[in-house]
Amino acid sequence: MDATTELALNHIGTRDPDFLSGKLGHQAADLIACSEANRGRVRQTGIWPSLVVPPQVFSERAPRMKYFQTPLGSALTSEQRAAITGKPVGTDGGAYCNAWAATWKTSFDGAFAPNCLAGFPASIVYDPVTRRNGVRCSLNDVQRSQWGTFVDADGNTKTKWPYDNVGVQYGLIALKSKSITPEQFVQLNEGVGGLSADEVWSGGDPASPASVAARGQAQIDVLPTIYKSGMIADAKQLAKVPIIDLRDERGPDIHMPWRSLEERDRLIRANGNANNQVIRGVLKSQVGGLSLAPNYGAGAVRQVFKMMDRWLTAIEADKSDDTIEIKVVRNRPLDVTDACFASAGDTDAEVAPSKDVGFMSSACPVQFAMTSPRVVAGGPLAENIMKCQLKPFNANDPDYGGTIFTAAQQARLSTLFASGVCDWSKPGIGQTTAEPTLTFQAGPGGSALLPAMLSESPL
Template identity: 25%
Template sequence: MGKKAGIVVLFTLLLGAITVAVLQHYPHQDEASSRQINAIAKPDANPLLSFKPHISAVPRPPETFTFPIALGETGPATNLYSGPNQYPFFCMTQESELGQPLVDNQQGFGIPVYQGDQVIGYSKDCSLPSQLFYFTLTEQNGEFTAIRLDEAAARKHNSSPLFRVEQGTINRFIYTLVMPIANQEVGERHGQSQWNKKLIYQFNGGSGIGYRQGRQKASRVMTRQAQQLLDGYAVVSSSGNKTSYTYNMLLAEDTARRVKQQFVSLYGEPLYTVGIGGSGGGLAQYLIGQNSTGILDGLIPLYSYPDMITQTTYALDCDLLNNYFTFRSDNPKAWRDWERRRQIEGLNAINEFPQKAGFLQPLNQLMAGFVPSFPDGNSECINGYFGLSAFINNPRQGFLRPFFSDDVIAQTHWSYWQDLKHIFGTDEQGLGRSTWDNIGVQYGLNALREGHITFSEFIHINHHIGGWKPQPEMRQEEIALPLGTRIPIWLTLWGNHNITKASEGPAPRHQGSIQAMEQAYRAGQVFIGKVDLPIIDARHYLENELDMHHMSASFYSRVRIAQHQGHSDNHVIWVAHKDHNPTAAAFKAMDDWLLAMKDNPQLSAADARPDALQDTCFNQDGSIYAAGSDVFDGQWNSKPQGQCQSRFPMFSTSRIQAGGGWGGDMFKCPLVSIETAIDNGWYLPFDARPHLGILKATFPQGVCNHEGRDLGRPGDL
């Protein structure tokens, strides 16, 4: 048997074994397929807010909808100021245990609505009438459960807390209002005797590119904030404020403003409104707090990033680097030491750490004609970001679940960039412009300077790393879904078919759109640190889990706040051992802080911060390991390492490892010649002078000057 035939046999056997394993553990059918969208509605014109010079300086238009929404009626199906509705738009009221949406057309736009087995119409905007429900909360072994009661049972219920829940749709998303009540208030809408007059706006995370209404179960909203509900807070939320469904922060703000207006029109103004939410639910608070007023008074972002769009800068490097280490390196054995990879990727990597999808590596190596090997380590780039480059960056990718027909899929450009095309603009092919750029980036520069890699390795990486192909040239990932399963078997690992290759010269890098970058800044999709609200940025320490919620992200936010306002005294960082949850303590501290501002309206957030509220790290049992202004000092602020930084060491990113700053907010670096870089001492203590020729050949356009101004940032910002 020849080598090629042997590879085919091995590939077939391996794919068969994987298929059997997948089928044993996962269902074949997906209920969403019965509600698949087969036709795309045309959006009506709708106002889009002006962004110049920055969204924070632009007044919002007056409300046009009359709140409150009457029970049995529907909320607004178009937003107030964030542009035309996006289509296709998959309704998820059934996944939210609310039944089918209302029929709004007979032309076949949106999902089919059934009566029995018969289609009686279609819903393109997913509206639901506003309605009331009643719930109680029970606790067992520290776990809360929300139990729904019918109205008769609720009237008799007095043995445990009772809550009135209102759900409906606003801006096409599902909204939820939760109010603690007494049982004598069952049956009427405005009772609030158990409310402490404080409001929580719950945000939620995930990675989303639009095109879905999103799921929001009342029980989940309640259990996330169970302790706060028991303490008397009211809680509001919307599926439009869960980033699993969109990172359009203008639409998220528009929706949050209206959901809060619905609440206020029913119950009056709260003493304050505090945000809570993790990951994307944290960055949403940063951006809404920066961009607008009247929605949030205090922020509790959990394991947050400053924003989504600057996270893509290094996250989209991950597949480039994994592709290099797996398929392009001239010495693959050198990169089987995962801690060496960390020197390039910045994010943590650990030898002998298992990979959930490790079987994909030998499968793809076989297909590419390499000797197969299973990975003997893992990285945050893989463990945290696997698959996201295709989902966020590839207009041909779409969803694995069958929300949309093949015709609809072919007509739609699926990407994060497309979700924001009305802000970023589109190219000649109608594709949303991308901000991602890696021209002049010297991957592994810090590792070279610190002696972790050789000069030849540095050159080889940067010669072959390449960049993402222009969007019109990208192809869908090759993914097998054996016999109808929903679990993907990636056959084009690390998007290697969508990454440029070296030919006559180095593999071409990717040029981002200056227009998109400027619009991202102006439209408030970038956190520029312009927020003076009280902030408690809290997170578990998850670096040893290779979790994508890396600790350093809190410090990107801090750097930007300090750069913008000259200090970060309104920004407190808490880091806790993964077994201790500091959220309840964060609410107590935020309550003290906000009430102090209520008592002294002339005080800024920085001046009103309680003296006891400091940067802090917590032990497993909740005790304080260290607290104070210097406990997190370290490489990020060029100071001796503080106690918390020693206890909970943090890592960096591929762009920091390439010489970038810890603010992480440079889309497009200004370029300088290799001669200038050498004269500036950027390679020292490595002596780059004898290697001028090969450096110039590797970086023909020049290299990044990270001391310069981001070329994508408008000059008036």
């Protein structure tokens, strides 16, 4: 039993809960399932994320894991790799995330038998040559019934692939800041490549890579399903619940604190504000290895739990006819604000208001001020675009900040981006709003479940 569960049981005993307050770890699906299962018994929901990451992060492993291992990539300084990946100054951007990236590598490999768990016969697991119709147990393949299948270039049937980096100009902001040279920018984008549905890097052997590596391409018809299903959280839906995002400093880890600001950017873009979200940071770094367990102390957990309880109680007491979005913002307690603590948050005293060193201040030990390769490529902080719309490559585009490319470099970029570069000012291809509570019983794509229930107000 974790500290949150124990605290909840001590608080409500065995009675039916008035509210559902979900602590989101790496996967948010448990909260969604719990919320729907309790519809009618629970009057209002609140969430407090901790280790949430977007699916796009998995498509950006190529520059971290592969390109930086090539002769050209390894020649970049640690500061340049940090600038390209959006990681803290003074860190090696290539090494910063390699630990978690390597951990996830086999999880996307449909031919990796251990993915099918202990006791599953390896003799029937997929092999691209000898068992082309074998069982695939990758993280992507568990979505088969929702996403559907396609026949890949090798003739094998696989779960549709939603990850795409066609037109992404890696290192764009690093180029504008002069952290990398125009030639390094061109080399990076020629060599970064992409990953296939079998987790194969298009650049080949990093020791002697292809001079130009093909980008990874999604099956476009699966993209609307990604958005409709809520796999990429829809901020229009998030605006309906109070959010207290409790983040700990984890060092090099997939669950980086800046993802809280990503969530905030989505809320602002969709709703004009993020007043239903509060971010609170504590310093309790994990020591060695990777862990999906939050590392914040009991005092921080207890504080957030009680804050959420007061917030939900106030919403419940609001009997006005205003929308739930308005009620959530209006009833946020005055003391429920952004904060950062230079301690583990183990005790109530460590998270007292007087100990708040200031969210995003220089004294805050939680590293919120970082981003990702896709954001450094000019993409939105919201990271809610799986595949970008394209615009023609133009060497004089203001996006390059006045960078002067040689004629040869312009020719190489024109060839590389023959179909265009990302136009981040436009919605992503297939990007649409979420449709709460889809069922995939009838097959990929999904359909609405119990429309009469969905029309009911949560209050």
